[in-house]
Amino acid sequence: MTPRDLFGAALRGLSANKLRSLLTVLGVSIGVGAVIVLVAVGNGSGKAVQTRLEAMGTNLLTVSTTGGGGGFARGQAGPSSQQYALTLDDVSALSDRRLAPDVASVAPVMTSSGTATNGDTSYTINQVIGTTPAYLPATNTPVGTGQSFTQEDVDGAERVIVLGQTTATELFGRAQAAIGQTVKLGAVDFVVRGVLASKDSTGFNDPNATAIVPISTLRATQAGYGALSQIVVQASDKDRVDLAQAEVTQLLTARHQVPATTTSPFRITNSAQILQTSQDTAATFTALLATVAAISLVVGGIGVTNIMLVTVTERTREIGIRKALGARRRTILGQFLIEATLLSLIGGAVGVGAALIVTQFQLAGVTPVLVPSSIALALGVSAAVGLFFGSMPAHRAAGLRPIDALRHE
Amino acid sequence: MSNDALIDIRGVTKTYGAGETAVHALRGVSLQVEAGEYVAVMGSSGSGKSTLMNILGCLDVPTRGEYFLDGSDVARLSEDQQALVRGRKIGFIFQSFNLIPRTSALANVELPLTYAHLRRTERRARANRALELVGLADRAGHRPNQLSGGQQQRVAIARALATGPRILLADEPTGNLDAHSTDEVLGMFDELNAEGRTVVVITHENDVAARARRLIQVSDGQIVRDEVTR
Ligand SMILES: Nc1ncnc2c1ncn2[C@@H]1O[C@H](COP(=O)(O)OP(=O)(O)OP(=O)(O)O)[C@@H](O)[C@H]1O
Ligand SMILES: [Mg+2]
Numbered sequence: 001m002t003p004r005d006l007f008g009a010a011l012r013g014l015s016a017n018k019l020r021s022l023l024t025v026l027g028v029s030i031g032v033g034a035v036i037v038l039v040a041v042g043n044g045s046g047k048a049v050q051t052r053l054e055a056m057g058t059n060l061l062t063v064s065t066t067g068g069g070g071g072f073a074r075g076q077a078g079p080s081s082q083q084y085a086l087t088l089d090d091v092s093a094l095s096d097r098r099l100a101p102d103v104a105s106v107a108p109v110m111t112s113s114g115t116a117t118n119g120d121t122s123y124t125i126n127q128v129i130g131t132t133p134a135y136l137p138a139t140n141t142p143v144g145t146g147q148s149f150t151q152e153d154v155d156g157a158e159r160v161i162v163l164g165q166t167t168a169t170e171l172f173g174r175a176q177a178a179i180g181q182t183v184k185l186g187a188v189d190f191v192v193r194g195v196l197a198s199k200d201s202t203g204f205n206d207p208n209a210t211a212i213v214p215i216s217t218l219r220a221t222q223a224g225y226g227a228l229s230q231i232v233v234q235a236s237d238k239d240r241v242d243l244a245q246a247e248v249t250q251l252l253t254a255r256h257q258v259p260a261t262t263t264s265p266f267r268i269t270n271s272a273q274i275l276q277t278s279q280d281t282a283a284t285f286t287a288l289l290a291t292v293a294a295i296s297l298v299v300g301g302i303g304v305t306n307i308m309l310v311t312v313t314e315r316t317r318e319i320g321i322r323k324a325l326g327a328r329r330r331t332i333l334g335q336f337l338i339e340a341t342l343l344s345l346i347g348g349a350v351g352v353g354a355a356l357i358v359t360q361f362q363l364a365g366v367t368p369v370l371v372p373s374s375i376a377l378a379l380g381v382s383a384a385v386g387l388f389f390g391s392m393p394a395h396r397a398a399g400l401r402p403i404d405a406l407r408h409e
Numbered sequence: 410m411s412n413d414a415l416i417d418i419r420g421v422t423k424t425y426g427a428g429e430t431a432v433h434a435l436r437g438v439s440l441q442v443e444a445g446e447y448v449a450v451m452g453s454s455g456s457g458k459s460t461l462m463n464i465l466g467c468l469d470v471p472t473r474g475e476y477f478l479d480g481s482d483v484a485r486l487s488e489d490q491q492a493l494v495r496g497r498k499i500g501f502i503f504q505s506f507n508l509i510p511r512t513s514a515l516a517n518v519e520l521p522l523t524y525a526h527l528r529r530t531e532r533r534a535r536a537n538r539a540l541e542l543v544g545l546a547d548r549a550g551h552r553p554n555q556l557s558g559g560q561q562q563r564v565a566i567a568r569a570l571a572t573g574p575r576i577l578l579a580d581e582p583t584g585n586l587d588a589h590s591t592d593e594v595l596g597m598f599d600e601l602n603a604e605g606r607t608v609v610v611i612t613h614e615n616d617v618a619a620r621a622r623r624l625i626q627v628s629d630g631q632i633v634r635d636e637v638t639r
């Protein structure tokens with residue numbers, strides 16, 4: 001019996017029960033389609049997070065104080081929080097090339113919030129950032145229209161402001177119209193110097209609902225002269241982030257006389273680490289989705305077994321006739337295995353087709369990104385499912401003695 | 410008793426089940442059939458005729474005893490070799506036709522040729538010739554459920570003939586047929602036997618048995634009579 005004859009027999013077998021074959025194919029195709037689509041969704045969301053984080057700049061360090069250092073025995077007086085407060089002097093020290101050779105630039109950050117008004121229009125800015133001009137390049141925040149404020153503005157505590165996209169459009173309709181206008185923030189008038197380019201969201205907050213002012217101005221008008229919220233440090237190179245982080249830690253520990261026994265009161269987050277963490281999270285997410293999909297593939301496989309078992313039972317007499325006419329064990333085995341594998345493979349092909357269509361669309365806000373290997377895997381697995389799940393009923397059919405098969409009712 | 414008999418069984422028994430409920434379908438049957446004979450097997454219901462024929466056709470194995478088919482010991486043949494013997498040397502005709510459903514008459518006739526590894530074109534030609542022989546060339550595309558009982562049995566005969574087997578085993582081939590169809594089928598058996606093929610027919614009908622040249626009477630799992638009638 002040539003392969004062509006076997007295929008012919010298998011196809012005739014399948015088409016004898018079209019609805020049943022169709023439903024089995026459907027089960028497999030849902031499994032295969034789910035694997036491809038869900039892996040693509042997981043991959044897509046991972047890719048999206050990655051591009052956003054990369055947009056933030058990967059050689060960025062953010063320094064903040066965690067409050068008092070830990071490690072003190074109970075009852076012992078802790079150090080005043082003043083001791084570990086970040087100051088502008090820290091910023092100057094970190095800017096010193098000799099002390100921190102791998103630091104490219106440093107910017108202090110103080111934040112506050114407030115309502116900005118333009119005539120009758122008002123808008124609550126959830127983050128007003130007081131900083132120096134170095135902040136913008138360090139955090140990869142380009143100015144879209146107009147320009148940034150300058151170091152002179154900081155030195156002179158000038159009342160100038162750079163608005164985020166959302167803030168600008170909320171107050172002035174469009175970014176262009178805001179330049180040169182006056183915005184009232186609290187009781188103080190600020191002149192709009194520029195508007196930031198739009199940024200993609202990295203979290204729940206709109207990163208465009210901001211405003212940036214010289215730190216000196218913010219301290220004088222709103223935030224007071226307390227501790228800095230953060231210091232933003234840009235490493236000189238992507239590969240020198242770890243060196244810069246060590247230098248910053250060392251310098252701050254020395255400047256604030258942190259005892260060697262305490263855990264560091266400074267928290268330094270590294271954007272590369274965040275990227276790594278979120279990539280790990282995305283990988284976990286993808287794995288989870290793939291597992292769910294794999295389960296549905298197994299369910300599809302069980303469907304194949306079930307149908308093949310029914311088919312074998314139903315066609316036992318036919319198997320007996322075939323054996324009486326000279327069919328060998330492996331011929332019967334081949335016919336039923338090919339039937340099972342065809343069911344799975346057709347299901348796999350339909351699943352791939354459907355997945356290719358579905359992944360063209362956004363799913364749950366994620367643009368799916370196909371993983372080619374998942375297609376190969378899903379197809380391979382569906383063929384394997386056919387062979388594996390089909391082999392039990394096929395063996396059962398092939399192993400029947402001719403007379404037992406013929407007598408079967 | 411000659412040594413070169415085509416079919417040669419010696420002391421064959423067949424027992425179904427075990428212990429108290431054991432059924433002894435055959436209790437020591439010895440039988441030799443020469444090439445070219447036309448044998449009818451008769452006997453009451455449950456006497457073991459079908460059991461005997463299933464063993465002769467290598468569809469079943471005896472519990473005890475020996476079976477030499479065309480000189481070779483069937484018990485020593487592998488499963489695949491037995492399949493080969495069934496496909497090449499034996500043609501079966503059953504009372505219930507046993508055609509494969511939802512499959513055309515032509516495809517049914519082609520099936521044993523497929524298992525005998527014949528080429529496609531050769532298969533087609535032979536199957537068509539076999540259908541012509543039984544007078545059903547015009548029904549080649551019909552499925553079993555589109556044919557009458559007599560026509561189905563003729564398709565089954567065509568299928569049994571297609572490989573040109575030396576032995577035809579028929580278990581009540583006319584049991585489901587009317588007088589006219591019975592005549593047609595028996596006519597075909599006569600022709601096949603005239604060509605030199607060995608024919609073994611199990612039947613309950615005397616006029617069917619009368620066409621054979623040797624009559625074997627089975628009773629309670631044993632041969633009680635074996636005579637040349639013509
Ligand atoms: N698979 C089986 N299991 C148990 N007993 C069986 C089996 N097949 C046949 N028998 C028994 O063996 C005996 C012989 O059966 P067999 O089919 O050979 O009879 P038969 O002569 O062909 O009868 P009939 O003329 O009615 O077809 C019967 O008593 C039957 O009940
Ligand atoms: Mg019988």
